[in-house]
Amino acid sequence: MSSHPDDKFSLPYWNRSLPIDDRVQDLIQRMNISEKAGLLFQDKISKKPNGEFDDERRSVATTEELVTKRMMNHFNFVGSIKDARVHARWHNRIQSLARTTRLGIPVTISTDPRNHFTDNIGTSAMAGAFSQWPEPLGFAALRNAKLVHEFADIIRQEYLATGFRLALHPQVDLATEPRWARVSGGFGEDADLTSQLVTTYIKGLQGVSLGPQSVSAMTKHFPGGGPQKDGEDPHFTYGKDQVYDGNNMEYHLKPFRAAITAGTSQIMPYYGQPIRTKYEEVGFAFNKQIITELLREELGFQGIVCTDWGLITDAMIMGQDMPARCWGLEHLSRTDRVQRLLESGCDMMGGESCPELVVQLVEEGRISESRVDISVERVLREKFVLGLFDNPFVDIDAAAQIAGCESFRAKANQAQRQSYTLLKNDRNILPLLSIKDKQIYVEGIDPSMIKARGGIVVDNPETAEIAFLRLKTPYEPRPGGFEALFHAGSLEFPPKEKSRQGVIFKTVPIVVVDLYLDRPATIPEIAGAVSALLVNYGSSPEAFLDVIFGDAEPTGLLPFDLPSSMDAVRASRSDVPYDTKDPLFRFGDGLRYAQIKLE
Template sequence: MNATPAYQDASLPVDRRVEDLLSRMTLEEKAGQLFHSMLMMNADGTPVTETDGSMLPFTTPELVEDRFLTHFNLLGTYGAREMARWQNAVQEMAAATRLGIPVTLSTDPRHTFTDNIGASFNAGAFSAWPEALGLAAIGDPGLVHRFADTVRREYLAVGFRVALHPQIDLATEPRWARQSGTFGSDARLTAELVRAYVRGLQGPALGPGSVSAMVKHFPGGGPQKDGEDPHFAHGKEQVYPGGMREHHLEPFKAAIAAGCAQMMPYYGQPVGTDWEEVGFGFNKGVVTGLLREELGFDGIVCTDWGLLNDATIFGQTHPARAWGLEHLSTAERAARALEAGCDQFGGEQCPEVVVELVRSGRVTESRIDASVRRLLREKFTLGLFENPYVDPDLAEETVGRADFTALGAAAQRRSLTVLTNPSGLLPLAEGPRLHVRGVDEAVAAAYGEVVADPADADLAVLRLRTPYEPRENIFESFFHSGSLAFPEAELAEILDLLDRVPTLVCINLERAAVVPEIAERAAALIADYGASDAALLDVAFGRAAAEGRLPFELPRSMAAVAASRPDVPNDTHDPVFPHGHGLAL
């Protein structure tokens, strides 16, 4: 009778189990651990077993059984029961492999109103909360802990064990497309909130009840030249004209002190510093010198997605984000990232490249073992070898549970930020004739009589989104970039309504909109960071209290934005509203 392998014995110390499993692995199996790829699922909860290659090049069985990958992030929004069934099916597939190494599943944020396949998904079945910007607008670490604990419980129910968040970059360049996922421009507040966030996800220590936090984007992705995003070649440069590089590190120091398990370097290529001018995922001075040696981080370092290979997204070719190393081959790029100190390649699935690097002598197997140890240790610590499966019934009961939904709804209301109320329009009297735009008429009907013509209304409610410039590239169009000012024709239409009827304007701030004319002529102006129509109207009619304060300033003009320094918080001249502005009703 064969003895149970030591790595399968839960009574043994984790380090002994890791070493036993590592000693049994082939080079190919080790290489598979170094890739954190993407999966999609069928709507009925079954794994994808056929692909046309348009989004993902391999089927789930090919990745798990043939390429030995065991780390995946799920793309798309699905039902809770279906996600639970899917994760169990993928775990069964992994259990049937030679060593039975369980899969670690991860996800981008899923608890808000934003839907960007490159960064986050809307809440769907999960409880709906404001974006991180909205949590920052409230500024309550206790609430952030409750939020992260709710995320933890809902994620555990469907099998997600790694959160590809929190995102703790500082929102210092007003045009940057990724601000909605941050805690705004304040380093001190971001540091305070990330401590609560990490502890809410992981608990006092990483264990079977934890969701591992992959904090991003080290060493701070906010200072992007012209506010463009380094997902794309024209946005690759990260600059520090204000000399505030150290300032952007403060939240990451707090995350490390809180015990975050993983860290993701950003795509950006630092320009004009003493760092090598290559993307952070390839940057040894940043990953090993700064993160590991100076800051003492010994957790998993996973690159951002797509550093090694060109990819086809929506039928369009996107170059690998190997900024500064575009001339290197895929294998040479992989070697540079490993030399820099990264453990895992996000969004890639080419373990054969690592195998060849070792067999050719370019990378030692001991270097691969160092990263595999970290990755296996987390699987054991999370309890995946003992309990890889979830209960679909419990998942359906847990995800979107009434108390979780109520917490999220209350946070939406608290986060709303009253910017102006010059004539005391707010709170509104009950039962007015309402003209609404950007608001569901069926929701508005619970607060007043909805009328089609502004001339027949006592007041109007207008919901807007932060302006952006459409981009021809389909994938880039999801990242709202460019000008923060409304185009002239759209602004004229807005101001016409404001001049015809007293209007409450609510603008969703995913970035720092330029709204001086609207602020001057609206009867009242509110900012939201992800809130339902009912949340807005509850605040407007005094049924709930808005507590939000602006997590960044709102600039007066695009000229002021262009003249500001990308690494300096709240640096535009004469903003319409300063950071921290917000009125009480």
């Protein structure tokens, strides 16, 4: 083994002319168990606004300690990126730090989705310096696989420019349980549509095959996180059960079969535990029947399996105590949990910084080093294939030019507008030709935007001729910091809000409602009363105004049913699509403007 820090760069695993398999094997045989263990953990990391390492809020270890002492080299960057140049500089700094370690293994930086409009910063990031598109539901509404490929290719370019080499997406969970808080991250209710779109999504990120110009795709959440009991999320103890009351797991596996065929490099299992199935009632990542027998042997996936975040260690997230999501195995020690994850077939543990537990397992003879090597080989091979050993650094000037460039933003803005779905348009009231000198009542829109189009904004609906209301799918607020980000519970507005809205509907002659759907909403009162009803999947106020004034046309189709009542939701089966009785609107519904030529 090399003893001088500079000697390592002359070793065979740095020689790019050698086959990747040879480089991987050369490196593995030089690694000690601590270095191998460090490869199997991926924790969150952030930076200060000026690009310095952000260690004040870290309770585990500093960035330098994680890289140089715990030998970790996979990190999930969290937080908004306002300046691509600053972020690129931070990225190069952490790569330089990694090169000072004994073996110099480069760092892989991952990210949750960060190119969408979203209210849940716990499961995705704000766009900041990047182009901002509708949520994946918007792409499902457009039914345009070519556009999905173009979107994925654009974010590939933005990620590459700023140093991201692993996307913690796409999400292909099916929205068969309309109450689930993470519906907005997927492509809706239809397994075939989702399968088509995830195929082009992965190709856009990774290319024809994984290589130096690729971003690795981590498809999630295996075997499909949609059918949660009562729609509750397994981030939390009360949501840990995943139910298949329609015996319909195979439907939820369809998109994963498509993703594997498309070549997804990684897959993430979800937190939930299957209830009343043939599988052991423990969290999916701990379940050998799910990971080894189903995912690897039956579906043939041989890539990296990375757990969802926080299965081993209790934590504090946004001021809220969060127990480890080791459902069904809460009684196990942290070391026992790691053992179960490795024995199930997982390769990497997300949201954790405890490689010493793997070292302990090997030293105690509970896990063989050869088992660890299987995962180490998978993880290292991806780093080599991505070209990280050949050039881990990014061009700071190029990062500023590429991320969020004008052409990318223009395409994103167009997708926001086109993905709008028009569900009602009485007397073809839309598009409005003019609001000049009209009395306009607005909610969710800056009044100055209405004034700029010639309208007169009024505070009282009783004096208004037209009302524009931008609303959001209702939910039942939850306590806590992190938990409050998850929009769960009822899909209908509470009685007091229904009454307030009803007064506006009765008072104003023309009411146009724009409803943001992060989940299916139950809105018969709105649909029955308003002049026009539009729904969006993440859009700006400017996009809404362009649509209602005919500067753009809504072309989206619903990516799921909209239930007619909460009674129908409660009576439906969580794993079966289109299962609520007499839905108000159906999957595929969507009107077009009548006989209007848009320029």
